[in-house]
Amino acid sequence: MKKILFSVMMLAALSAAAQQRNNIVPSFEGAVEDFKPNITNQLGRQYPMVNSQGAVRAQLRAPQANAVRLDIGGRKYEMVKDDQGVWTGTSAPQDVGFHYYQLEVDGASVPDPGTVYFFGAGRWGSGIEIPSEDMDFWQVKNVPQGSIVEKYYWSKATESMRHCYIYLPAEYDKNPGKRYPVLYLQHGNAENEQGWSAQGHTGQILDNLIAAGKAVPFIVVMDYGQGQNIHLVGQYADMLPKPQPGQRANNDGFQVVLLTDIIPMVEREYRVIADAQHRAMAGLSMGGGQTRRITLANPTKFAYVGMFSGGVMSIEDIQGAAGFKETNKVVFMSSGSKENPRVMEAAESLRSIGVNAVGYVSEGTAHEWHTWRRSLYQFAQILFK
Amino acid sequence: MKKILFSVMMLAALSAAAQQRNNIVPSFEGAVEDFKPNITNQLGRQYPMVNSQGAVRAQLRAPQANAVRLDIGGRKYEMVKDDQGVWTGTSAPQDVGFHYYQLEVDGASVPDPGTVYFFGAGRWGSGIEIPSEDMDFWQVKNVPQGSIVEKYYWSKATESMRHCYIYLPAEYDKNPGKRYPVLYLQHGNAENEQGWSAQGHTGQILDNLIAAGKAVPFIVVMDYGQGQNIHLVGQYADMLPKPQPGQRANNDGFQVVLLTDIIPMVEREYRVIADAQHRAMAGLSMGGGQTRRITLANPTKFAYVGMFSGGVMSIEDIQGAAGFKETNKVVFMSSGSKENPRVMEAAESLRSIGVNAVGYVSEGTAHEWHTWRRSLYQFAQILFK
Numbered sequence: 008m009k010k011i012l013f014s015v016m017m018l019a020a021l022s023a024a025a026q027q028r029n030n031i032v033p034s035f036e037g038a039v040e041d042f043k044p045n046i047t048n049q050l051g052r053q054y055p056m057v058n059s060q061g062a063v064r065a066q067l068r069a070p071q072a073n074a075v076r077l078d079i080g081g082r083k084y085e086m087v088k089d090d091q092g093v094w095t096g097t098s099a100p101q102d103v104g105f106h107y108y109q110l111e112v113d114g115a116s117v118p119d120p121g122t123v124y125f126f127g128a129g130r131w132g133s134g135i136e137i138p139s140e141d142m143d144f145w146q147v148k149n150v151p152q153g154s155i156v157e158k159y160y161w162s163k164a165t166e167s168m169r170h171c172y173i174y175l176p177a178e179y180d181k182n183p184g185k186r187y188p189v190l191y192l193q194h195g196n197a198e199n200e201q202g203w204s205a206q207g208h209t210g211q212i213l214d215n216l217i218a219a220g221k222a223v224p225f226i227v228v229m230d231y232g233q234g235q236n237i238h239l240v241g242q243y244a245d246m247l248p249k250p251q252p253g254q255r256a257n258n259d260g261f262q263v264v265l266l267t268d269i270i271p272m273v274e275r276e277y278r279v280i281a282d283a284q285h286r287a288m289a290g291l292s293m294g295g296g297q298t299r300r301i302t303l304a305n306p307t308k309f310a311y312v313g314m315f316s317g318g319v320m321s322i323e324d325i326q327g328a329a330g331f332k333e334t335n336k337v338v339f340m341s342s343g344s345k346e347n348p349r350v351m352e353a354a355e356s357l358r359s360i361g362v363n364a365v366g367y368v369s370e371g372t373a374h375e376w377h378t379w380r381r382s383l384y385q386f387a388q389i390l391f392k
Numbered sequence: 393m394k395k396i397l398f399s400v401m402m403l404a405a406l407s408a409a410a411q412q413r414n415n416i417v418p419s420f421e422g423a424v425e426d427f428k429p430n431i432t433n434q435l436g437r438q439y440p441m442v443n444s445q446g447a448v449r450a451q452l453r454a455p456q457a458n459a460v461r462l463d464i465g466g467r468k469y470e471m472v473k474d475d476q477g478v479w480t481g482t483s484a485p486q487d488v489g490f491h492y493y494q495l496e497v498d499g500a501s502v503p504d505p506g507t508v509y510f511f512g513a514g515r516w517g518s519g520i521e522i523p524s525e526d527m528d529f530w531q532v533k534n535v536p537q538g539s540i541v542e543k544y545y546w547s548k549a550t551e552s553m554r555h556c557y558i559y560l561p562a563e564y565d566k567n568p569g570k571r572y573p574v575l576y577l578q579h580g581n582a583e584n585e586q587g588w589s590a591q592g593h594t595g596q597i598l599d600n601l602i603a604a605g606k607a608v609p610f611i612v613v614m615d616y617g618q619g620q621n622i623h624l625v626g627q628y629a630d631m632l633p634k635p636q637p638g639q640r641a642n643n644d645g646f647q648v649v650l651l652t653d654i655i656p657m658v659e660r661e662y663r664v665i666a667d668a669q670h671r672a673m674a675g676l677s678m679g680g681g682q683t684r685r686i687t688l689a690n691p692t693k694f695a696y697v698g699m700f701s702g703g704v705m706s707i708e709d710i711q712g713a714a715g716f717k718e719t720n721k722v723v724f725m726s727s728g729s730k731e732n733p734r735v736m737e738a739a740e741s742l743r744s745i746g747v748n749a750v751g752y753v754s755e756g757t758a759h760e761w762h763t764w765r766r767s768l769y770q771f772a773q774i775l776f777k
Binding site for chain 2 (some may be wrong): 071112
């Protein structure tokens with residue numbers, strides 16, 4: 008009997024240790040009961056819901072399941088089954104903005120059938136929006152509407168058809184004689200070319216700004232930049248920048264594709280002003296790092312540079328890139344206030360050598376899409392002016 | 393003891409009956425072992441797979457699950473767990489073409505995390521492609537590429553922003569002085585405005601046909617037509633056609649939205665030839681039925697009519713719609729050979745009164761997207777010539 012009791016205790020202890028290791032926690036108990044359906048739910052679905060604290064409540068019918076969990080923000084919240092076989096669970100409050108998440112059903116990690124799906128965290132899966140007070144600027148409104156163009160094009164550097172999305176402002180089709188500036192805008196790690204239009208609401212942000220007269224009309228090109236999935240061929244494989252002493256080897260094939268294929272395609276197929284003063288690059292997180300490297304390595308090609316939660320440029324960076332300072336109109340560096348940002352001091356430092364550097368801290372937000380929507384909203388208003 | 397045995401037997405019988413009722417069947421045993429990853433899998437995912445017979449093999453890691461099933465084609469195939477907690481199951485051979493499906497984990501119906509997601513069967517969820525011998529015509533090729541434009545627009549009839557996709561041929565941006573004919577192309581029941589570009593590969597079909605000189609360049613408008621989700625307001629709610637004696641009440645708000653909002657928006661925002669001789673309508677399944685009703689109710693508005701697995705027009709239909717015959721250039725009616733089609737005799741019948749009716753039977757296909765891709769491929773070659 009003692010042996011059995013000991014075994015049961017050992018198993019319980021092991022199980023608790025496993026739970027801790029897997030970040031399994033109970034359903035959040037302190038939720039205010041003002042939950043509303045999440046705005047990225049599938050048509051007609053009530054769950055998942057979000058409350059005024061930013062807590063997420065998921066629900067799934069799984070009558071024969073042993074354990075169902077809500078997997079969000081690095082934790083797995085235990086859901087509880089009712090007598091109809093419906094499991095319900097609530098997360099602790101999440102940061103405002105957009106979060107990737109999934110459900111775990113008896114060890115299987117699956118999308119929540121309640122939401123529409125987004126590409127992020129390296130997979131197509133569920134996403135949820137924790138409402139913020141300033142969501143208005145990215146809503147679809149009855150203002151002149153631009154369009155998001157889905158485009159395939161031939162890439163010499165990869166010998167394959169590549170795929171991108173291009174925002175054209177509302178007036179583009181009405182002014183066949185007019186040419187426009189272009190922003191090349193990149194996603195983060197484990198996201199893809201659809202991120203900026205789907206999660207980022209680029210189209211709505213630009214349409215609303217342009218309609219309000221706060222931004223000049225420009226084109227936005229959103230392409231796929233995940234280096235390890237860009238397979239350069241032939242001479243193009245040799246074009247990757249060699250790492251500087253102390254740097255990691257650079258596997259960033261996106262730089263080659265951008266210069267070899269994307270920019271020439273855009274300047275051939277669309278009515279753009281094809282000079283540095285009308286060419287901007289920006290990106291979020293990994294895309295901000297790519298923006299930093301690519302614009303410093305091509306210092307006379309882009310007059311506008313934006314890094315959203317994607318690091319900063321230093322005086323040494325710019326002084327080491329001949330022609331960058333003379334070409335540059337704006338270096339924009341932003342970060343969520345919850346990210347421990349250095350962007351304001353980095354901007355101040357750059358201004359001391361005469362660079363028009365702008366720092367922006369997104370109040371109350373973390374390393375997620377609401378920080379980046381706000382960053383685009385700010386950056387767009389100073390572009391090409 | 394007898395009572396217990398009786399109870400156990402009763403339970404077993406009830407359980408077997410429940411399985412039959414839910415169409416639960418064993419994993420298919422006769423599969424040829426030449427499975428390859430499905431072409432709509434997420435990047436890097438091996439499963440689901442499809443073999444040369446059209447059987448589907450799914451796999452899911454769910455170590456604590458009691459039962460995992462592959463739910464496809466109206467049946468649920470039992471999957472089997474290995475000692476790593478990975479479940480594998482195989483369906484019977486499926487018809488060639490595109491199929492919506494899901495996995496069932498302990499009673500929870502969830503998307504397969506292996507695939508990208510499509511809207512159909514009333515939800516965003518998994519889809520799989522059973523390869524056919526003639527897939528070439530809808531592949532992305534290195535030919536001049538048109539684009540799929542995502543567009544929001546204000547709808548007076550619903551007092552809301554609506555959402556559509558518009559195919560523009562490759563030459564559209566290069567010919568600012570040229571105007572183009574337009575095909576209004578509708579999805580089926582429980583699908584949406586993305587179906588024709590995502591599952592239907594409209595962009596690829598048209599790009600490839602136009603590049604080969606087999607179709608003239610035209611615009612395709614793909615909008616959302618699910619009647620019960622179109623909420624007309626004010627005077628527009630009264631514009632729905634009244635049912636004829638013997639007909640069901642018609643809840644098809646799409647007709648009002650098409651005429652009030654969609655066609656005027658397209659003719660205002662794009663360079664189109666805005667007359668009946670350069671205006672076509674077609675649809676699949678429910679969208680074919682809508683095409684039939686809308687073109688008969690507006691007999692001088694559309695010169696080209698296509699019904700893909702969407703019924704047929706009769707001599708009486710056309711004789712009852714004053715001006716239809718004089719306006720019409722083509723009535724195209726198609727069906728998969730597995731759908732018990734009447735399209736060939738219906739076309740013959742219409743030809744007897746002088747209508748240029750074309751019947752098309754898609755060999756070896758059923759009521760799914762490969763029938764409709766082939767139908768578009770055929771229809772596009774006779775449009776606007």
